[in-house]
Amino acid sequence: MIQDHLLTLMPPSIELNTGEDPLDATRNILLDDEWAREVGRQDRMPTVRVWRHAPVRGLVVSKRDVAGPKGEAAMATMDRLGWPILVRPTGGTAVPHGPGVLNFSLLFPRTKDKVTTDAYYQLLCQPMLDWFTSMGLVATTGAVPGSYCDGNYNVLVDGKKVVGTAQAWRGGLAGTKSRHPGYVLAHACIVVDVDMMEATDVINRFYEEVGDPYRVDASTSTSLADALNKVQPGQTYSAATAQKDFVTFLERYYRSAGIAVHVRS
Template sequence: MGNTDWRTLLPMELEIVADELVESPLNNILHDDEIAKQVAQGTRAATVRVWRHAPVQGLVVSRRDIAGANGERAMATMADEGWPIFVRSTGGTAVPHGIGMLNFSVMFPRQHEKATTDAYYRLLCQPLIDWFVHLGLAATTGEVPGSYCDGGYNVQIDGKKIVGTAQAWRGGLAGTTSRHPGYVLAHACIAIDLDITEAISAINRFYGYTGAAVDVQPEAASTLQERMRRPFDSAQAKRSLIEFLEPYFTAQGIIVRCQTALADRPL
């Protein structure tokens, strides 16, 4: 893995937003891309978004997961079963979608020629690890065999996956004067209080319909509520994470603007 210190990627100014497009589950997911394009063009500062899915149960998958006729049939079948499929711009495999998940998205302009995906994953994961410590939990990153959307930058507690991560790079390094200014979108899905067994069953059915050789084990994952051993829903988690992030980034010497008023908006 690369040795770039993730702190060198931090901007001088950062906006923390809590936007949620509750009227459209798909637009709510793709809103990250719209913000990231504005960041790339220089019309807004580097942005962190803390947000919940619209209150519709489903799965979020990559474009590769639904390629071909099998993918189209799988989408139709899952919709009939009450698990609609939503397609994201980042990679990885299927993750649960619904009110029990909290999302943490980082959208930065592409300005660092020697930056690595590893450094951006560390930038994404370290604030979450430190937030978990703030909540009284020890966390680390690493693969969790048998977990959904497994990867080296899962965030895990007690050896169980709590957070899945993905990343997308778009455009180039030329900056805002380029015809195609670039951005990096790094995204984390945090399991807060969903039924993880039911969600993983849906993931396995989806891949069964596509013909993919994927077998996800429910015991490999958990939720933040289970690890905390007390009630903790996605609304509480959203408020808690935003309240943690503002002083966290300020302590790094960043000028932070935070839309904390949106944190309490109901879905």
């Protein structure tokens, strides 16, 4: 469960939203920033979003990864290879996306509380840890050298990465009186059913194209479907099923913590 010191960061009322564009992958990514700006202006309730990419596979990268002529050339090459590049507003390195990936975003207003990025990462990761545990999986957070988009707040199952996380803070304190009302966008990319050997090869090819020595190792990661299959042999698990399961879990989870939850799609 969410620890008491983190509960103070949770708004008393949230929107739990599964809204997504079924055709436009770029639009799906940009919705996080668009809705978060509305949250900062108080035009939208603080939002927890559980969403899937449009059914096209590719890589999501930061703006830094594709800066300059080499980045533009690499994007064209990856597009020809059938792995188009999409750019996200948060930092970090490349992550796979597509129909086998589920995304989890916290879109919250900036507050006066003295708070660290670590606290928001914990607020993001704890529900996933508890969800995985409820499935009979052994889940933790931590860095895994050699994994894609590595960081201290990867979510791991049996020591292998299943979830990558990223975070962005924008503007100042939220509210209608602020000239640039701010928000916190904390995001998780849950690999539900992806061939990580292939995805790793593609990530490495991308960084080769941009002239970056960064490389990842496929043995450091797994998918949620593969992890579940070890505890429930013969189990199949799709991102669509995971989305339904996780939304049901989150609705109970947040309400049990005393938070009002409004489910929308």
